Amino acid sequence: MKPKLPDSCPSCESQLTVTELSCPECQTKVSGKYLLPLLLQIPEEEQQFILDFFLASGSLKEMANQMGKSYPTVRNKLDDIIEKIKKLQPKPAL
Template sequence: MKKIPVDCPCCEAKLKVAKLVCDSCETEVVGKFSLPVLMQLTIEEQEFVLNFLMHSGSLKEMANQMGKSYPTVRNILDDLIRKLKSLDHTNNGGRNRSI
């Protein structure tokens, strides 16, 4: 699966969505829309979040499935939480919001 780019290939600034189009009636919505925080994660991080949800948040089950120790999976989750908070903080112009 190819990931939609979230950073500018020239200057590395965050990209914004400029236009949305309806496939059915071809209505267009034009503006500058921020990408969702989860979309800004790597493919691996997105897959981790999906697995976390599919396992109802059971890190023990995830560790078994991934073939890793519970503390390793916990550390991956903690790193991901930190990254999500940082992305959310950046996307909200420095304002904190509960995640």
């Protein structure tokens, strides 16, 4: 089973950060505090949707055919993900 990358704390639901990265070959470990990339902060199903959309050359019609859904349903899903990502984007400092 492929383990699912958690995107929020199972205890308090806050956004998780990356504190350790390791090399599977030589076991070198890097410690620090890194923010998860924006696309990893959304649920896996939405990440897959974005990947499929990219692989369909950005064609909503093609996506609708693949998913067996109507065109406006797929467009609405994309719009919802766009809204979610806009909210997750760090606000520019004034």
